[in-house]
Amino acid sequence: MFKRPDPSLTPMDQRGPSPWQSKKQSQRGSVLGNLIRFLLLSIIAILLVLPFTPFAGRIKNGLKELIAAAQEERTKIITQEVEKRVEVPTQIIKEVVKEVIKEVPAPPPPLPEGYIPRKEVDVSTFYNGITIETELLTEQGTYASLERLDPDAYKAEFKLSVRVPKANQExxxxxxxxxxxxxxxxxxxxxxxxxxxxxxxxxxxxxxxxxxxxxxxxxxxxxxxxxxxxxxxxxxxxxxxxxxxxxxxxxxxxxxxxxxxxxxxxxxxxYIYMSDYYQPFTSYAWAKKTQTPNPLLARWEERLKKAKEQFNVKGLSADRNRELKALISQLGLEIGEMKARSSxxxxxxxxxxxxxxxxxxxxxxxxxxxxxxxxxxxxxxxxxxxxxxxxxxxxxxxxxxxxxxxxxxxxxxxxxxxxxxxxxxxxxxxxxxxxxxxxxxxxxxxxxxxxxxxxxxxxxxxxLHRWEDPFKKPEPPPTALGGVATDPATTPPATPGVDTTAQPGVGTTPAAGMPAVPAPATPPPADLPAVPATPTTPASPSTGESGVTPVTPAPANP
Incomplete structure (x- = not known):
């Protein structure tokens, strides 16, 4: 009868002992196993007995030192340079895109095939108010090397139109x-x-x-x-x-x-004599009356001195020497005029x-x-x-x-x-x-x-407008009797043969029936101060009844 195999056994176990395994090999395996068991039992026995021996404390301290050393190695601080990234806020620039419409340039004009004569007229206005009309005329010429030798090939003709005004006479x-x-x-x-x-x-x-x-x-x-x-x-x-x-x-x-x-x-x-067009003279002039120098005399003498110094410098051009020579001559004449005449x-x-x-x-x-x-x-x-x-x-x-x-x-x-x-x-x-x-x-x-x-x-x-004399001297104060106080320093000396005590029209009242003497046609000499006109004194009863009105003379300017 067939025997069912045991499911708990491996296939090798189910087969049984190998018929080829010898007896010596079986004995060697059992000896090695026994030796291992003995060693394990010995170690366990030592571990159990060791705590009760004198070596237990030393072993314990040694183990603690080993554990402490192991812990120190674990907590060792290592310093390393680490790059730190910091984010800096930046302004956000928004890009605005504008649409620009560009005109496509027209193609250049075609190049001319030959010379084209033309006539052009242009009108403008100059700075001085003159209207300018220019006319450009061009014509075909010969070769440039020949035209540049002909003066008529490149010339200008000016035509200025001016209307001369008519004088009015009505x-x-x-x-x-x-x-x-x-x-x-x-x-x-x-x-x-x-x-x-x-x-x-x-x-x-x-x-x-x-x-x-x-x-x-x-x-x-x-x-x-x-x-x-x-x-x-x-x-x-x-x-x-x-x-x-x-x-x-x-x-x-x-x-x-x-x-x-x-x-x-x-x-x-x-500001007067610094003008570019100032001249110290006028065409109307007369001989000087006093020794007071012309206010510009010193300035003109200084100009003459500088002109002479420049003229004496060696190496000047002929044109510059000619200019300085003319200037020296002119300044000399003007200085002489300043010393002799007034304007x-x-x-x-x-x-x-x-x-x-x-x-x-x-x-x-x-x-x-x-x-x-x-x-x-x-x-x-x-x-x-x-x-x-x-x-x-x-x-x-x-x-x-x-x-x-x-x-x-x-x-x-x-x-x-x-x-x-x-x-x-x-x-x-x-x-x-x-x-x-x-x-x-x-x-x-x-x-x-x-x-x-x-x-x-x-x-x-x-x-007529009456001018005020800009050089008129102030009037002397009147006296208590209505006359004019006379400054002895300004009183003119008496002229021999001339009676100045009673002249009609010079601070006195003319006698009854005497015609008034008109003011002189010319002023008194410049070296004598003019006699100032004085107020007319009140008429006496005799002159007042005569009906003659005293004439106040025109004041004479020095």
Whole structure:
């Protein structure tokens, strides 16, 4: 019967002992197993007995030291450099994208196949108000190496178109410039029928056009529009009744600041003589009256000294030596003039400037000269003056700084009082008094009023502006009796043969029936102080009943 195998046995166990295993091998295995068992039992026995032996404490301490050493090795601190990353906040920049629409450039024009002649015209305006029209003409020429030798191949032709103004000579046109002119000069209506446009007017614009032609040919700066049209008219007139000759000019007013006089003004404002156009002299001048030097004499002598020092330097060019030589000669003449003569002072004296074109025509009875009396009319006022200086031959209308500042307080050596053609200059030719003398403003007022009356202005004395003498000395205080206290230091010495105790018109009352003696036509000599005019004393009963009114003399300026 078949025996079922035991499931708890492995296949090897189920097979039983190997028939090939020997008996010796079985014995060797049992001896080795016994030896291992003995060793294990010995170790266990030693471990159990060891705590009760003297070696137990040493073993225990040794084990503790081993454990402590092992722990120290575990807690050893190791230092290492570690990179630390710090986050820094940064500003967030937002990028804004703008859409830009760009035009696609047009393709360049096609290159020309050959030369194309053309004519182009361009118009512009210069700094001086002149309208410029240029015309460019081009034409086909020959080779460049040949054309550069021909002067006509590259040239410019200038054509300047200028309209010369017409002079007005009718009362209507004169009144258009100044509507009050017929009232101020009622005699115009009587003089205009025989008046004529002066040849000086035509010569003025002839000088202007000639100067423009000369300058434009040399490509120099030409006369500007403002100064070309600076004169409305120049009329030669004669009053039919008195035969008084008049030269009437309508223009603008430029400013002159020239002149110096040490006798009357020992110092001069720096802003005057530092001007680029300042001159220490005027054409109207007279012999010095005192030893007071000209205020600019020292300055001119210093300039002469420096010019001589530069001239003595070796190695200068011929042109520079020529310039210095001319400068030394000019300064020498001017220094001599300063020492010998005095001039008008534009800052203190009212005078007008004549154009140089008036010089050289003595045969013309309407030619004005230095010292001739003149009246300046602006708006509704009239100002007495004289012709005191000459100016450029291409310009018209100029007066002293004193006259300019009276007409317009904002005037200066660099600013006109009147830029429009609204100033009328009434000049009386042939009225200059000889010899030349220092200004006497009261005398000028008297003479200008007299000449205005001769041409029909009856109330000229009241209508004329009266200038204040800028150099007038203060009046001495009156005495208790109504007279004038006289300073012995300023009392003039008695002149032999002349009785000065009782002269009518000099601080005394004329006797009854005696005609009043008019004021002298000329001022007293400069070396003697003038006798000041004194108030007229009250009339005595006898003179008061006679009906004769004492005449107060015109004060004389030193």
């Amino acid at each position: 009362l209507k046109e004169l009144s258009r410039i100044n509507s009050q002119l017929p009232t101020l000069l009622p005699g115009l209506q009587a003089m205009l029928p025989t008046a004529k446009v002066s040849g000086f007017y035509h010569r003025l614009y002839e000088n202007k056009t000639n100067g423009i032609q000369r300058d434009i040919t040399r490509l120099n700066r030409i006369l500007d529009r403002h100064n070309f049209f600076d004169c409305e008219t120049i009329l030669e007139m004669t009053h039919p009744t008195t035969s008084r000759k008049v030269l009437l000019i309508q223009s603008e007013m430029d400013v002159v600041a020239d002149g110096s006089d040490g006798d009357r003004m020992a110092t001069l404002d720096e 008008l002072i534009a800052e203190k004296d009212p005078f007008i400037v004549l154009s140089l074109l008036f010089r050289g025509y003595p045969a013309n009875k309407h030619t004005p000269n230095m010292g001739d009396y003149a009246v300046v009319i602006h708006e509704g006022k009239m100002y007495p003056a004289i012709c005191g200086d000459y100016g450029p031959s291409q310009k018209m209308g100029e007066a002293s700084l004193m006259m300019a500042k009276t007409i317009n307080a904002k005037a200066s050596p660099y600013r006109r009082p009147e830029s429009d053609l609204k100033v009328t200059y009434v000049v009386f030719p042939g009225t200059a008094e000889k010899p030349n003398s220092p200004p006497n403003l009261d005398r000028w007022h008297e003479k200008c009023a007299s000449y205005l009356q001769e041409i029909g202005t009856d109330n000229a004395g009241q209508m």
